[in-house]
Amino acid sequence: MSSIWNTCLSKLENEIPSGDFSTWIRPLQAVEKGDTLKLLAPNRFIIDHVKQNFISKIEDAVYEFSNGTLLLQFEIGSKKTPPLIQPKQVRKSAEKDKPKRSTFLNRAFTFDNFVEGKSNQLAKAASIQVSENIGKAYNPLFIYGSSGLGKTHLMHAIGNAAIVKNPSVNVVYLHSEKFVQDMVQAFQHNTINAFKDYYRSIDILLIDDIQFLAGKERSQEEFFHTFNNLLDKKHQVVLTCDKYPKEIDGLEDRLKSRFGWGLPVAIEPPDLETRAAILIQKAALANVDLAQDVAFFIGKRIPSNVRDLEGALRRVLANAQFTGKEITVDFTKEALHDLISLQDKLVNINNIQKTVAEYFKIRVADLSSKSRRQSITRPRQIAMCLARELTSHSFPEIGDSFGGRDHTTVINACKRIKALRDSDIKVSEDYQNLLRTLTQ
Amino acid sequence: MPKQLPLQFEFQSNQNFNTFYPGGNEEIINHLQHIFNNNEQQIFLWGEAGTGKTHLLQAICQESNQQNKTSFYFSFRKTLPNSEMLNGLENFDLVCLDNIELIAQNPDWEQAFFNFFNLHRDNNKQLIISAHCPPKYLPFQLPDLKTRMGWGLTLKIAPLTDEQLLNALIYKANDLGFEIPVNVGRFLIAHYAKDLPSIWMLLDKINHATLAAKRKLTIPFLKQIMSEQNTP
Numbered sequence: 001m002s003s004i005w006n007t008c009l010s011k012l013e014n015e016i017p018s019g020d021f022s023t024w025i026r027p028l029q030a031v032e033k034g035d036t037l038k039l040l041a042p043n044r045f046i047i048d049h050v051k052q053n054f055i056s057k058i059e060d061a062v063y064e065f066s067n068g069t070l071l072l073q074f075e076i077g078s079k080k081t082p083p084l085i086q087p088k089q090v091r092k093s094a095e096k097d098k099p100k101r102s103t104f105l106n107r108a109f110t111f112d113n114f115v116e117g118k119s120n121q122l123a124k125a126a127s128i129q130v131s132e133n134i135g136k137a138y139n140p141l142f143i144y145g146s147s148g149l150g151k152t153h154l155m156h157a158i159g160n161a162a163i164v165k166n167p168s169v170n171v172v173y174l175h176s177e178k179f180v181q182d183m184v185q186a187f188q189h190n191t192i193n194a195f196k197d198y199y200r201s202i203d204i205l206l207i208d209d210i211q212f213l214a215g216k217e218r219s220q221e222e223f224f225h226t227f228n229n230l231l232d233k234k235h236q237v238v239l240t241c242d243k244y245p246k247e248i249d250g251l252e253d254r255l256k257s258r259f260g261w262g263l264p265v266a267i268e269p270p271d272l273e274t275r276a277a278i279l280i281q282k283a284a285l286a287n288v289d290l291a292q293d294v295a296f297f298i299g300k301r302i303p304s305n306v307r308d309l310e311g312a313l314r315r316v317l318a319n320a321q322f323t324g325k326e327i328t329v330d331f332t333k334e335a336l337h338d339l340i341s342l343q344d345k346l347v348n349i350n351n352i353q354k355t356v357a358e359y360f361k362i363r364v365a366d367l368s369s370k371s372r373r374q375s376i377t378r379p380r381q382i383a384m385c386l387a388r389e390l391t392s393h394s395f396p397e398i399g400d401s402f403g404g405r406d407h408t409t410v411i412n413a414c415k416r417i418k419a420l421r422d423s424d425i426k427v428s429e430d431y432q433n434l435l436r437t438l439t440q
Numbered sequence: 441m442p443k444q445l446p447l448q449f450e451f452q453s454n455q456n457f458n459t460f461y462p463g464g465n466e467e468i469i470n471h472l473q474h475i476f477n478n479n480e481q482q483i484f485l486w487g488e489a490g491t492g493k494t495h496l497l498q499a500i501c502q503e504s505n506q507q508n509k510t511s512f513y514f515s516f517r518k519t520l521p522n523s524e525m526l527n528g529l530e531n532f533d534l535v536c537l538d539n540i541e542l543i544a545q546n547p548d549w550e551q552a553f554f555n556f557f558n559l560h561r562d563n564n565k566q567l568i569i570s571a572h573c574p575p576k577y578l579p580f581q582l583p584d585l586k587t588r589m590g591w592g593l594t595l596k597i598a599p600l601t602d603e604q605l606l607n608a609l610i611y612k613a614n615d616l617g618f619e620i621p622v623n624v625g626r627f628l629i630a631h632y633a634k635d636l637p638s639i640w641m642l643l644d645k646i647n648h649a650t651l652a653a654k655r656k657l658t659i660p661f662l663k664q665i666m667s668e669q670n671t672p
Contacts, residue, residue, distance in 0.1 A: 042528025
């Protein structure tokens with residue numbers, strides 16, 4: 001940092017309101033070169049705002065502390081910005097001595113630390129296959145499921161495992177939006193050929209959240225060609241999405257159909273045991289030995305997705321670090337007090353009954369009625385099972401809320417639904433859909 | 441004797457950790473102060489308006505400067521700027537975004553923030569977000585964005601009790617260089633303002649008035665200042 005600019009900052013800090021100072025002035029990075037003081041800003045918008053509102057104050061300060069010797073200049077950039085893809089570099093990459101390109105992979109995501117459960121074992125197995133047989137096993141591998149269930153983790157794990165096996169393999173991970181941005185930039189800078197060369201030279205292309213291509217026709221067109229090119233050359237493509245290919249609105253049919261060529265594989269929300277295992281493993285990463293009962297307690301109270309689980313765990317660990325107390329169930333209850341009371345407000349027996357009744361198109365009163373028709377008993381059993389999984393009510397309390405039924409009826413309902421979820425796809429799907437609706 | 445006019449300057453308290461009255465929020469301050477050592481990648485700070493979220497976010501930005509980290513702070517208002525404002529921010533070591541709830545339901549901003557979030561996180565940088573409600577209640581349309589909000593450490597900032605408010609008032613007045621007697625402080629809280637931003641604005645006025653009149657603050661004098669303030 002330029003020492004003159006540092007002095008200017010101290011002056012400006014007293015002249016500009018602190019909110020404005022933190023937004024517009026402090027983030028500027030100064031580079032002093034010869035008789036020029038270059039102020040780097042992250043984008044045009046910030047430069048324009050600074051020029052409109054603070055230029056005279058900045059000029060005065062720079063003039064004062066440089067005795068009028070420095071010329072002020074604004075530029076978009078950052079001292080730490082990694083270089084953009086250079087066309088020359090791309091051409092080189094086809095050669096043997098290709099320079100190492102950034103993979104954008106997060107090394108922390110591996111298969112070893114991906115906790116497996118029923119909800120994700122197929123997706124994990126397919127991902128391992130892909131990382132071991134690049135371009136041959138399933139191409140494209142299409143992993144889909146709701147947000148926060150581990151799709152991105154598997155993607156990074158594929159890339160990391162492939163590199164371990166063959167360090168020279170050219171892997172690139174990116175979010176679909178980055179593809180769009182790169183394409184737009186390539187058009188702006190007239191480097192579309194370099195853009196094409198770059199994407200078509202990748203051995204394993206990992207694109208996250210492909211649903212964001214929806215409605216962007218030009219990007220879809222470009223992606224379609226890139227995709228075909230890679231598949232023709234038997235390079236691997238892995239895609240993630242929040243839904244099954246055919247269900248993505250605003251995506252061209254030819255892309256939908258091609259996405260289904262390889263293997264579309266779903267990730268479901270983790271069950272309680274998997275949630276507990278995830279917590280124990282995440283805690284271990286922070287060098288904390290999380291007790292089973294604590295893991296089950298958090299897992300039971302935070303049923304929605306892995307990100308929420310991680311958030312809850314961070315809260316417990318941070319609180320333990322601050323207070324120096326041991327992490328027990330009581331301690332956890334206290335640390336997560338806010339989160340749990342919110343969850344309770346969002347999910348209670350009443351809204352479980354309402355949601356289940358709406359889902360199966362029956363009346364809420366039917367759930368508490370004496371009816372023994374299967375069209376009523378199945379939703380009733382599912383609602384009881386959800387109440388058990390999502391709330392802290394006891395079996396007798398749940399029985400009471402369903403027309404004063406005995407607690408053994410609730411126990412049986414939970415057992416029955418657990419068994420049916422393993423044997424009947426329809427029940428399993430209904431249960432997952434309801435769980436998702438109630439916890440998102 | 442004619443009233444002496446004090447120098448006009450905007451109320452500008454130095455918003456750092458030392459000037460923040462913690463009340464029952466010591467733990468939050470501790471986590472924020474140690475964010476660079478603990479490597480907490482994301483902190484979501486929520487609480488009612490006027491509980492000091494902005495002050496804390498500003499304080500952490502100051503701190504970052506002293507630790508040679510690049511930081512960016514932005515407070516959203518009802519009128520949103522162009523979402524291009526986020527371009528390039530993924531390279532900042534620390535980004536603090538205040539009142540994030542105000543971008544909810546705006547498709548452009550939700551998408552831009554989502555992209556920024558992913559890039560910034562992939563770059564292993566740190567993000568602090570503040571809102572008036574917990575992550576689950578943010579009315580984001582993008583479900584992907586919603587799950588990301590609860591990913592890190594979520595902290596609720598508790599409002600000050602009346603007693604803590606009084607202490608904060610006295611503490612802040614001292615910082616400005618004048619004294620508020622306890623009885624006057626109680627009177628001010630009971631009659632004129634209960635939330636911190638309004639109290640700070642009043643303090644600024646009182647500071648000007650006491651400086652101009654060269655008088656110590658008493659309840660009658662406070663009433664006089666307030667009545668002058670209310671007359672057009």
